[in-house]
Each structure stands twice: as C-alpha cells, then as structure tokens.
Amino acid sequence: MTRPTPKDIRAVAEAGGVAVEAEVATRIANSIGPAFEGFEPVSGTLPFDLEPASFLLVQVAKVSS
Amino acid sequence: MSTEPALMPLTAVAKAIAAKQVSSRELVQSCLDRIAQWQPRLNAFMSIEKEAALRAAGEADAELARGKSRGPLHGVPLAHKDMYYDAGHVVTCGSLIRRDFVATTTSTALQRLKDAGSIRLGSLQMAEFAYGPTGHNFHHGAVHNPWVFGHITGGSSSGSGSAVAACLTFAALGSDTGGSIRMPAHFCGVTGLKVTWGRVSRTGAMPLSQSLDTVGPLARTAADCALLLGLMAGPDPEDPTASTAPVGDYMAATAASIKGLKIGVPTSFYVDDLDADVAKILDEAIAVLKREGADVVKVELPDQRQLTSACQLVLAVEAAAFHKRWLIERPQDYGPQVLMRLQNGLAIPGVLYLETMRWRGPALAAHIAATSGVDAVLAPVAPVAAPTIAESDVGNAPNAEAVIQRLTRFTRPINYLGLPSLSIPSGFTPKGLPVGMQLIGRSFDEATLLTIGAAFQRATDFHEKVPKLP
Numbered sequence: 001m002t003r004p005t006p007k008d009i010r011a012v013a014e015a016g017g018v019a020v021e022a023e024v025a026t027r028i029a030n031s032i033g034p035a036f037e038g039f040e041p042v043s044g045t046l047p048f049d050l051e052p053a054s055f056l057l058v059q060v061a062k063v064s065s
Numbered sequence: 066m067s068t069e070p071a072l073m074p075l076t077a078v079a080k081a082i083a084a085k086q087v088s089s090r091e092l093v094q095s096c097l098d099r100i101a102q103w104q105p106r107l108n109a110f111m112s113i114e115k116e117a118a119l120r121a122a123g124e125a126d127a128e129l130a131r132g133k134s135r136g137p138l139h140g141v142p143l144a145h146k147d148m149y150y151d152a153g154h155v156v157t158c159g160s161l162i163r164r165d166f167v168a169t170t171t172s173t174a175l176q177r178l179k180d181a182g183s184i185r186l187g188s189l190q191m192a193e194f195a196y197g198p199t200g201h202n203f204h205h206g207a208v209h210n211p212w213v214f215g216h217i218t219g220g221s222s223s224g225s226g227s228a229v230a231a232c233l234t235f236a237a238l239g240s241d242t243g244g245s246i247r248m249p250a251h252f253c254g255v256t257g258l259k260v261t262w263g264r265v266s267r268t269g270a271m272p273l274s275q276s277l278d279t280v281g282p283l284a285r286t287a288a289d290c291a292l293l294l295g296l297m298a299g300p301d302p303e304d305p306t307a308s309t310a311p312v313g314d315y316m317a318a319t320a321a322s323i324k325g326l327k328i329g330v331p332t333s334f335y336v337d338d339l340d341a342d343v344a345k346i347l348d349e350a351i352a353v354l355k356r357e358g359a360d361v362v363k364v365e366l367p368d369q370r371q372l373t374s375a376c377q378l379v380l381a382v383e384a385a386a387f388h389k390r391w392l393i394e395r396p397q398d399y400g401p402q403v404l405m406r407l408q409n410g411l412a413i414p415g416v417l418y419l420e421t422m423r424w425r426g427p428a429l430a431a432h433i434a435a436t437s438g439v440d441a442v443l444a445p446v447a448p449v450a451a452p453t454i455a456e457s458d459v460g461n462a463p464n465a466e467a468v469i470q471r472l473t474r475f476t477r478p479i480n481y482l483g484l485p486s487l488s489i490p491s492g493f494t495p496k497g498l499p500v501g502m503q504l505i506g507r508s509f510d511e512a513t514l515l516t517i518g519a520a521f522q523r524a525t526d527f528h529e530k531v532p533k534l535p
Contacts, residue, residue, distance in 0.1 A: 004412055008412075009411070009412040012411065012412055012413075012414060013408075013411040013412065016389075016411055017389070017393065018389065018392050018393055018408075018411050020408060020411065024405075024408060025412075027405060027408075027461070027463065028405075028408055028409050028411070028412045029412070030463060030466070031405065031406070031409050031465070031466035032377070032378075032381060032409045032412050032413065032466070034374070034466075034467075034470070035373075035374040035377040035378050035381075036374075036378075036417075037374070038370050038371055038373060038374025038375075038377075039371060039374040039375055039378060039417070039420075039421065041368075041371060042371055042375070042420065042424050043417060043420055044420075046420060046423050046424060046427075050423050050426070050427070051423060052419070052422040052423050052425065052426075053426075054423075054425075054426030054427070055422075055425035055426040055429060055483070056426075057426065058426045058429045058430050058433070058508075059261070059262075059263070059308075059429065059483060059508045059509070060308075060310065060508075
C-alpha cells in the first residue's frame, strides 16, 4: 500500500469519527508515510488463510522445541 | 556492605534485610535522603510518599522481629512508573487527563511485588501515556540523566531509568511497547528487561498498544531483574494474554556459565550508522563475552526495516483506538507531540492494520529460522548515547517523527516479534554517558539472556558505577 496523501488521511480520519484539519493531515502524512513505505513489500502478499493468531502458535512452538 | 544502604543492589539488600543486617526503616531513610538530594536536579519522581513509606517500613521491621517475613522483598522500598494501578493512589500516567485518576484496583505485577513484601516509596515520572522515547513530558517537565545533567534519560520509563541509576530506588517497573525499558536502561546505565509478550500480566497496567505492551523491571543488575521477573511472571486469570508457558528459575540462570553459548551479531541494520563511541563499546563488550567463553558468530537477520514499519503501524492504530474518546473530547489536554503521534493512527486503514497483525506469525517464524544456530542475538539499543534535552525537544515539529524513529529503530523490531531483550550497561563515552547493549532471546527464554547478562556483569563493573552530584 502506497503512502497516503493528506487528502486520503482527511477522508480516513473523518470516516473514523475524528476529523482533522488540512495542516494536521499533511503532518500525519509526513510522519506515518515512511511506515507505509517500509511495509509496502509485505502488504498484499500474505496468503489467504493466514490469521493473526498464528503468531501465538509460533511463540509457543518455539517454547516446546 | 556499603555505608550507604541505598547503593546496594536489590538482591543484596533483600538478603541483608532478611538477615537483619539492615532494617527496612534504614533502607527507606537512605533512599529518602538520596531523593532529597537528587530529585530537584532529576525530576525523576512523580510523588514521594515519605511518611507512608517510613510507616510501612516500621511495620515490616516489627513483623520481621516477630519472625514473620512476607517474602523475598520483605521491607524493600520500591517506586514504579506512574502507570501501574495501585488501589487508592493517584496514577497520572504522566498526563494531564489522568492527573486526578485514583485507581480502584491494583495491577497484577505490582500486587505480586507487594505480596513479596515490597514497600511503596512513591511513583516515578514517565512520558505522557508512555508515548515518547526521550523522557520529555509537556506537562510534568523533562527528566534528567543523572550522569550528565541536561541529557535525556530515554523514555517512556524516564523516571525509572533516572531513579534506578541515581540509586533512589532499588528497582522500578517500566513498560516496553517500542523500547521504553531498554532505552532508559541504555541511556541511564542500568539493567532493563523487556520480557516476551505475554510473560508478565498486563492487568492494571495502563495500555498503550495491546499487541506490543510488556511489563518489566529496570534495576542495577541482571540478578535483580531475575529476582523481580521470577516474582511477577506467569498466568493471570484477569489477563487472558498472560501466558501459561513455564516460568524459569531465573535466579539459578544468573549463576550459570556462558561457556559454549552462541551469540549472534547481526551483519546489517544494527551495525549501520552507529556513533563511533557506541560501536567501540559494543566491540569491547563482544570481546568480554568471548573471554568469558561465549562463541560469537555473525548472523543474518530478515529485513528489520519492514519489522520497524509494522511495529509503528500497529502501535499507532492501537494507541489511537485507546485514546479515541479523549481525542474527540479533550484534544487540548494532550501535549503537542503526543497528540500528533496519536493522530497518526487515524490515517491507517483497517485492512493495513490487519495485514501487520497477520504478518506477525510468519515474521517471527522467519526470525527463528534465521537465528536457529544461536542462543541470543547481541545488538545496540540505540545508535547514540543520550542526546541533550535541548536537541531532542522536537515537540510536534515536522521532523519529530524522524527524530523518534532514529532513536527507536533498534528496539521496535523486537517488540513486533514479541521477543525478550535484556539491556546491559556496557561502557561509557568519553563525555561520561552510559551505553548499553541489548541481548535478544527466544520467546519465553529470558533465562538465557539473564545468564549472559550476569556473566557479563561478573566480568565488568559498569553496572556498579554510581553517578555523583557536582
């Protein structure tokens, strides 16, 4: 997923119930944008049947090995 | 024994009080004397509860005289980060919003330390809502580094790092969501243990990010951390995320040898852009571990930048969700930087958040595969020693997040993977600022980290140094 624009951010924030001003949206885009870019190689590549709780299984599997 | 009881490490003081070599009242008074000297310079305490602590110490001494001991911490005074609920006490969470919040319950971790006999000395400063890595606090002021005034302590457990380093408390609870125990430990020259996610109950600890939050100690030695972890670890009916994985004998682990243990040193990311003083100290620490019998090898880790980014996205969303009501009703009551960072979470779509959560399992599996040949990984905690308060006081400036990311880039991947990590004092820069290293372990294998940390501390004396008032 590519880095969001200030316009995207205003729309997402407003839909989430916490509207932000244009200046704040620009600041958020600059702050969080690099994290979007950093995660981009992973985003959209995960297998269909992978669920978040798999993390707990991996944790415990390591304990018993 | 030192002539100043407050200078003793926790494990020694616990034994001394049990053997009636020192009284609880003497310990409390010694801590209070140092607090009176240092607090005006450090701003490490949020509250100092002198009369109540002395009263509790008197009761502990009377109990011991009658032959009754409450446990391994009987009569030992402790102060903790001001985010652990303690029934009947104000718990500010370093904020204006919770300035008058009186807890009606006591956190499980804190209760277990109380059940072991510890005494409440007061509460310690912290970053507002634990959301800041430097030690700045818009409402309550910056906490100072006791080694060189005017330098940061690191955060968010800023008061914990500062107070333990200055020997104002024998140990302190901190919390680590993105590095908030390890960074104060690194910057202040104390030992800090970030536990495996799920190792210690989070019930009654202020939440920041439920998928990343961990409760752990800062203390002077690895053995001190081992003692506290052994008392706190284990399942909790009130916290379904507190693991039932077996609790190790952590104190026994600190006596074990590191001969034959394999320690991996990453070939990239953690060695990039290190300050020269930090790099030199890490090289010297590696040499010490080799001399003590460890086998130090290179290890190639998966892309850590992706882990850092995933951690940042998870933290931003979960923090914003916890704070949403106050973001709507009381945005003016946040400090500018904390408000800015909470607002970051509003920008992240639900699908992206869930992708970061779904990737955690495969990411941890990849890390386990990459480190299967080693018992622990050694890395820097931060690329620099403590910067000055002035140069890191970026508020909500456009470069604020970049400054924060530079400080936390070596700690966040570990939070995302939920792994344990022990920060150990490893040296001092020519300016006299402490530098630590982190030992990163396998899930629920804090014992191996404590073994390595204790062996390192038997071979060095960085953890025994005490800052002096000018």
